[in-house]
Amino acid sequence: MNPSANTPSLPPGLLIAAPRSGSGKSTVTLGLQRALRRWGLAVQGVKCGPDYIDTAFHAAATGRASINLDSFAMPPQMMAGLVEGAAAGADIIIAEGSMGLFDGVRADAGRTGASADVAAIFGWPVVLVVDVAGAAQSAAAVALGCASYDPRITVVGVILNNVASDRHQRLVEEGLKVIGLPVLGVVRRDGALLLPERHLGLVQAHETDHLDARLDRLADCCAESVDIEALRRMAFTRPADELTGLLPDHLTAGSASPLPPPGQRIALAQDRAFSFIYAHILEGWRQQGAEMVPFSPLANEAPDDSCDSCWLPGGYPELHAGTLSGATHFLEGLRRFARTRPVHGECGGYMVLGRTLEDAEGVVHPMAGLLPVNTSHARRKLHLGYRVAHLVHDCALGPAQSRLVGHEFHYASVVETDAAPEHAFAHVSDAEGRELGLAGHRIGQVSGSFFHVICAG
Incomplete structure (x- = not known):
């Protein structure tokens, strides 16, 4: 053969x-x-x-x-x-x-x-x-x-x-x-x-x-x-x-499924403030039958109510904090959505799910208030490196104990947070296996962290 x-x-x-x-x-x-x-x-x-x-x-x-x-x-x-x-x-x-x-x-x-x-x-x-x-x-x-x-x-x-x-x-x-x-x-x-x-x-x-x-x-x-x-x-x-030794039998593009979709109809924030999501993640979701329904928080759009989950990618919300804080239709719609369906935020999305975001000029802007964290871009500190995460609870990214591999790259600092273990998103270690403790938050069906997921498993 x-x-x-x-x-x-x-x-x-x-x-x-x-x-x-x-x-x-x-x-x-x-x-x-x-x-x-x-x-x-x-x-x-x-x-x-x-x-x-x-x-x-x-x-x-x-x-x-x-x-x-x-x-x-x-x-x-x-x-x-x-x-x-x-x-x-x-x-x-x-x-x-x-x-x-x-x-x-x-x-x-x-x-x-x-x-x-x-x-x-x-x-x-x-x-x-x-x-x-x-x-x-x-x-x-x-x-x-x-x-x-x-x-x-x-x-x-x-x-x-x-x-x-x-x-x-x-x-x-x-x-x-x-x-x-x-x-x-x-x-x-x-x-x-x-x-x-x-x-x-x-x-x-x-x-x-x-x-x-x-x-x-x-x-x-x-x-x-x-x-x-x-x-x-x-x-x-x-x-x-x-x-051949690297490729599974009868390989198709769909054989690479980096992350299970958080829903079959996903409200996806997409604009200049929310654009950092890997193409292979989105393509993997599509190949598993999920549909992305984009919306723009900067245009004051709320997640589509016909969706069964919402995803806020990373990006540059700190450059648009005033606009996002004043986008009442977006924020109220996001809060309403989160009462009944999963919402997840990565990095910038996590910051917007928090209580406040301080911009580079030191102005503090109210955010969605769905997660107990205040972040600042005025108190800059580089956070960079691979992360291996194990989920603490069931959430949009998978059941408890699921293993995710990803990356963290941001300058934002956490200035105030609820560090209760029962509200944590994941146990995290670095690429060399050093424990970094608990990271992010999960409250009800809302979750988020500074972690950008690359793949599961």
Whole structure:
């Protein structure tokens, strides 16, 4: 029997990575994605790690929904299923790494959350974006370290970023000749290529002024300065028979079900204040027969009364706290909904379910008052990392003791809370198993925490 008979082949792929954050891999990735799309290719975007902002930029660049892959939170079978579903009909996969290529957590080999794990699973060649500002031949030593550090992956070439002059370029290229890594592109220093940022990363795609023009400018830059044809030839994904061990029998896209839906008709808050939810979560709900009914709290809309659950994703409610506090139809409708049906809030949604939210200027705004917590964005403190949660009670995310894996990334602080164990949402530990105690709240059918769920189990 042919081992690949029931395993669909995946399009060839590349991983765009870097030795460290801030090297320019996002701008290079978007430029390549848009440039390849302009060539007439169907381009599938992938973001490694728990980043819910960059995938929206990928979608804008490619015209296809992008997905997250995370080797810590997701088993390889789930990642393979997500790629198989998302990349159907695509000609090439352009994946973007997160942080540095090997940056992750201390965990079992292949499950560290590092971008290198994803490249190793799928066999994607790595293109290294190296920011050469302040360096010349020494950049080659950094590239050599990345190329030789992990035998599971293959670094096929380098794109130089932030090159200051012709002389600077010659010096850097001289070093790379010594180690035998080809230069696949040279991007000159140009502030016009930068995308605006905010405290959680890039300003969201739908808020970025003239986004299409910016993406076209990035594509123009890549078309002029990167050997796109060479990159296209280098793209590769493991043959179907080599991936068979990762893929369940008779795999379909629906085989990857990261989280059971909280209802069959879900009122989903969606606007500039509520937009941080992973695409694979929503797609998994749809594949399990659930229907999303969007509403906008910023437009003073209440959850649809025909729904059987309500979900408030994360986002930037702190930037719109005054508007949300004055949205009486939304708040009253949410309170009425919560009397009879489950409501869950993640991160920003959790803050809005609380009693008050203090904005960056120190103004305190009343919120829904459904959970006993007051939060502040004026008293900023970074909270960042993977979280493994076990639910304390039955709630919208599952029965008590259910295990969820996710991520926390916010600057908000809790300034007052009811810490009674019977009102807690979950027991939480970090990626290395260190206990972090109780987190979030569950009162009646209302639950919430700063935790963004990636998958269950």
